[in-house]
Amino acid sequence: MNVYQTIIDAAQAVTPEMVSVRRDFHKYAETGWLEMRTASIIARKLKDLGYEVLIGEDVCERDARMGVPSDEVLKAAYERAVSQGADPEFVKATEGGFTGVIGILRCGEGPTVGMRFDIDALGVNESTDEDHLPARDGYASVNAGSMHACGHDGHAASGLGVAAVLMQIKEHLHGTVKLIFQPGEEGLRGAKSIVEKGHLDDVDYLFGAHTTGEAADGGDVTPGSYGSLASYKYDVTFRGLAAHAGGSPHLGKNALLAAAAAVTNLYAIPRHGAGASRINVGRLIAGSGRNVIADEAFMEMEVRGDTTEINEYVSDYAKRVLESAAAMHDCTVEIKLMGAAQSLNSDEDFCEHIAAVCTEKLGMKVTEKLAIKLGGSEDVSYMLNRVQSHGGKGAFVRVRSKMTESAHKRKFDFDESYLTKVVKVFCGMTYDLMKK
Ligand SMILES: [Zn+2]
DSSP, X not given: OOHHXXXXXXXXXXXXXXXXXXXXXXXXXXXXXXXXXXXXXHHHHHHHHTOEEEEGGGTSOXXXXXXXXXXXXXXXXXXHHHHXXXXXXXXXXXXXXXXXXXXXXXXXXXOEEEEEEEOOBBSOOOOOOTTSHHHHTTOSOSSTTOBOOSSHHHHHHHHHHHHHHHHHTGGGOOEEEEEEEESOTTTTOSHHHHHHTTTTTXXXXXXXXXXXXXXXXXXXXXXXXXXXXXXXXXXXXXXXXXXXXXXXXXXXXXXXXXXXXXXXXXXXXXXXXXXXXXXXXXXXXXXXXXXXXXXXXXXXXXXXXXXXXXXXXXXXXXXXXXXXXXXXXXXXXXXXXXXXXXXXXXXXXXXXXXXXXXXXXXXXXXXXXXXXXXSSOOTHHHHHXXXXXXXXXXEEEEEEOOBSSOTXXXXXXXXXXXXXXXXXXXXXXXXXXXXX
């Protein structure tokens, strides 16, 4: 029996269901830590398929979650999720922003193969123009300010397709399958909490995938990615003391001045000789009025580096600048970590393995370059680094399909053939690794 052919046929057969799930997730888009409806439906479908399901605090370490919205926002999102048809059994576990889900399939002795699918939307208002397919066909986001503008609706749906197909070929698998549905990828907020819960400690092979536009050479799959920037996101609050700007400025402690001194010096951090770095203060709010010494200043900033080490260098320097600027003006400063990613590298031999399975067993075309550079940051890096740290292997796969425009834009859309391709690659590789 040719199990690869079974996978190819099953991937086709499961496509209509994936398309409908993808459109449903698209319509009810939920941003990081608010994916309560999405997570509950994923858990329901995994359970119905026969998977062992983990959800809620069993998936994400409470204190390792970064950039969790306020209690008020979490509460409103929960009510919205329930009113929009969340699964009544599973949604309870997501309350308070615990929106990770893991599906486990145990097939006796053998390696543990992990797959990561991110499920969150972006803070974008979706286009309502007729030339935008989701708007024309009635599945544009009904949640204002939330849109799947990066394809994570497709990532989540493809994960459920993978789950369905692996269940069909279960008798041919030896080892354990772990399907990890990760919240809060945008802003690099979610992966770390799953890693810290220990879910990657026993994973021998890990892959994740991202929607990527068509390749110039017409390839379906680029097996790996490298060079994603390591990054930290910080919220910074300077606190001083208000005073009358005319009568007693000497009694005030000027938080605005501390923040301003910090900003100019942050951009003055020397470059690192070993590679590229970035720093940005994207938002700065301070003070309460013209004639008052500002008692508070708030900034949103980020640092990035080619490697984890360069990122640490910029981050340590930045913290010193922030603390010194505060001290200079007798203010205090609070630095809160809101998101983080490490640098990422796919294992070369693992990429070659994926390429071989795709071309020889699945009839897919692999791009000439087996790995491409990631311009931004991706927090799957936390998972990949954990797996690689204990000798496991992994890759962040780029699955190619046509896109209407680049990610994070209001008319972003991808060709749904993406879904079928992911199921083929992931199930083909899982079988190859677990067939004995
Ligand atoms: Zn994305």
